[in-house]
Amino acid sequence: MERRPADRPLIWINCAVSADGRLAYAEGRRARLSSPEDLERVHRLRAHSDAILVGIRTVLLDDPGLGVDWERIGEPERPGPLRLVVDSQGRTPPSARVVDGRAPTLLLTTRAGAARTPPGVPTLVAGDRRVDLAEAFRALRGRGVERVLVEGGGEIIASVLAEGLFDRWTVYLAPCVIGGRSAPTVVAGEDRPPRRPSLPLRLRSAERLAEGVLLTWEPALPAEAESRP
Numbered sequence: 001m002e003r004r005p006a007d008r009p010l011i012w013i014n015c016a017v018s019a020d021g022r023l024a025y026a027e028g029r030r031a032r033l034s035s036p037e038d039l040e041r042v043h044r045l046r047a048h049s050d051a052i053l054v055g056i057r058t059v060l061l062d063d064p065g066l067g068v069d070w071e072r073i074g075e076p077e078r079p080g081p082l083r084l085v086v087d088s089q090g091r092t093p094p095s096a097r098v099v100d101g102r103a104p105t106l107l108l109t110t111r112a113g114a115a116r117t118p119p120g121v122p123t124l125v126a127g128d129r130r131v132d133l134a135e136a137f138r139a140l141r142g143r144g145v146e147r148v149l150v151e152g153g154g155e156i157i158a159s160v161l162a163e164g165l166f167d168r169w170t171v172y173l174a175p176c177v178i179g180g181r182s183a184p185t186v187v188a189g190e191d192r193p194p195r196r197p198s199l200p201l202r203l204r205s206a207e208r209l210a211e212g213v214l215l216t217w218e219p220a221l222p223a224e225a226e227s228r229p
């Protein structure tokens with residue numbers, strides 16, 4: 001990661017999707033899409049991040065622990081990165097693994113949601129009704145967080161992309177198809193108006209990883225963006 005934004009941490013989005021671009025099974029039920037090779041890559045990425053971020057719906061649907069599997073990556077165990085949950089309304093359950101005390105956690109919430117977050121879990125308030133990600137990232141940088149790994153889900157990825165708050169995006173394309181109407185796609189969020197320019201990306205690399213493909217995207221350079229549809 002060579003680019004260093006001045007006013008926020010370096011933001012690396014990472015996710016695993018089916019060959020048809022789905023993040024999960026129907027109705028958002030968790031799909032284990034990473035191969036063992038990809039999992040090793042993800043845990044290395046986690047180990048070298050200061051913080052790992054997910055949206056509240058991922059917490060409610062998947063209950064991820066967001067820890068590092070040190071044994072899998074052959075590194076000595078050490079304190080894991082900060083875990084961040086984007087949770088405007090304070091819906092994180094006190095029983096969620098992400099607040100189990102095994103690593104530090106910070107809930108990114110709003111003025112409206114701050115009073116409802118589980119007791120004893122630190123919060124960072126950014127925004128009135130919906131978490132203002134740009135403001136939260138600036139505040140995190142002020143607290144010494146330099147690298148954030150954004151793991152999803154689709155709503156969070158949509159906001160981070162739409163607001164241009166990312167430096168790299170790795171997508172592991174798994175060798176399977178999920179299909180159907182309700183399986184979420186990798187980028188969710190509000191519908192974009194027709195004829196509004198798509199979000200331009202720049203392909204950094206495409207490599208085979210076991211039976212899948214690892215795509216690495218960056219934001220397009222301004223000149224490239226202008227010449228795109």
Ligand SMILES: NC(=O)c1ccc[n+]([C@@H]2O[C@H](COP(=O)([O-])OP(=O)(O)OC[C@H]3O[C@@H](n4cnc5c(N)ncnc54)[C@H](OP(=O)(O)O)[C@@H]3O)[C@@H](O)[C@H]2O)c1
Nearest residue numbers: 015016024028055056057058088131152153154155156159
């Ligand atoms: N395959 C993978 O790599 C992977 C990784 C992670 C998740 N997933 C899947 O993704 C699915 C969950 O994704 P999701 O899109 O439903 O939810 P999500 O992105 O995990 O969380 C979205 C929620 O975050 C909150 N939020 C607050 N501020 C926001 C902002 N500025 N921008 C966007 N969201 C904001 C909103 O709830 P509030 O208004 O209540 O705050 C919103 O509904 C699950 O099915 C999970 O299995 C897959």
